[in-house]
Amino acid sequence: MAEVDPITVDEMYTPRHPEGAERILNRSFAPRRAGLLYALVDDLDIGPGNVVLDIGGRDASHSIALVKAFGCDAVSVDPVDSNNERARAAVAEASLTGQVSIRPGVMEEIPAADGEFDLIFSRDMFFHVVGADQALAEARRVLKPGGCMVLYQTFATDRLEPLEKAQIYAGLAVAPERMSPDDFEKRALVAGFTIESNDIIGSEWREAWEEEGDCLTSRQLLYAARMIRKSEQLRAELGEADYRVELANALWGIYTMIGKLEPRIFLLRNPE
Template sequence: MIVRLQAAFRAAGCDPDRLTLDEIAGIDQLHLGGRAASRSLAALGELRPGERILDVGCGTGGASRLLAAEYGCTVVGVDITAAFVSAAERLSVATGLAEQNRFLCADAARIPLAGGAFDVIWCQHALMNMSHLPAVLAEWRRLLAPGGRVLLHEVVAGDNPEPLALPVPWARTAATSHLKRREALEVSLAAAGFGPVCVHDVTETALAWRQKHGRREAGDAPARRLPGPALIFGEEFVEMGRNLAGNLAAGRVRILEGVWRRTD
């Protein structure tokens, strides 16, 4: 993946060893809403400079870098995919943020870090890939300091029981999609010791964003010169995006952003 990324940035006229957050936005904010969604969640969670954040399911590290650069936080990103972790490390070096970010390849249910080491657990579009939710949430509670917060931006199952149109960015088959209904997710968070502070349904905003970007990806708007999500997801990405928009519009999935606090 790193070789592919370097070649793509060179082809776009960029130095792959010296990149800006604007230049890499297309391949490091892979969730619905991009950087705007990350900033919305950060504002909802009232992040403060110096806070210690664990970015669960960090992918290529985009949210980790944004939180370091714009909010003055120190961030550890964790992802189970080694290629994403390697790309995240390389991109943080290229953007001059390596001292504020570090990345770890690990299962979200078994993270080899000390308990109570974080003020915030940050997670965007990752739980729907995890089949073992109680174990993941127990690990979050262990890793959070007393009074710590969970900031979550997540895809959940909608009210429409029809099967998902597949593939989507998180799953190519139904067997690898682990969507939870909002009610079940909130029950699981409460059982794990997290109380809700503020929870919003942001489906309509997410759908509008996906439709806008879908037109661009399909060629109805001028193509971006900089590398985009297809570099990460492959040739199926346009179909994935189209299916995701369809699932959102049909009510098969919805998008939540929210803050929960560890109860003690």
């Protein structure tokens, strides 16, 4: 970050806003909501008869939401056995076994036929992908000509310091090379996609959650404070792996809110 001139003590304590800076700041600046992602899918006219690939589908919650919202079919692909077990249970509970299928697999080798899908839906999972070129080539292979990929991904900004990167990347199984939006754009173009939009979300969704009372990031700030202050105790209670994951996840949310991390939505199209 560029250096700035320091504020003087006089400037710091001289009132400039009779109504108070807190009143100016304590108002909403109309952040967009997470529903924006589904609105984008809606704009693509996904509906009955279409098939969506939910890559890195975890517990299939997004697959279920897409099917309920648009009447499409969905395939959730995830490499983690426990995720797929939870996904099958969730699909059965939602009575959507006929519309949502679960397939073990990774993005670098998608278990699907050529041109099987009308849409690929990817929510904050691409930073796990090591072989980005192979993954994007596979994504294009399984998409129909003219099909789209909606990719929500968190990237690093120049505010994120090296030690901060090291901690959260190690704690969340992040491939550091995936955290550059410029690198992602270059690889997507090389894979043959066209980039129809690159929408910077930044802190908007998290601002909205705070304003709506969910306060996820506030809780993560509290958790991080506890885990740092009571590190020894909580490492013993949680175990080393869970401690590192939970701390990194809490910091991820905080860093997103203050601009060290920057979520974006890319809309990619497989040319006709």
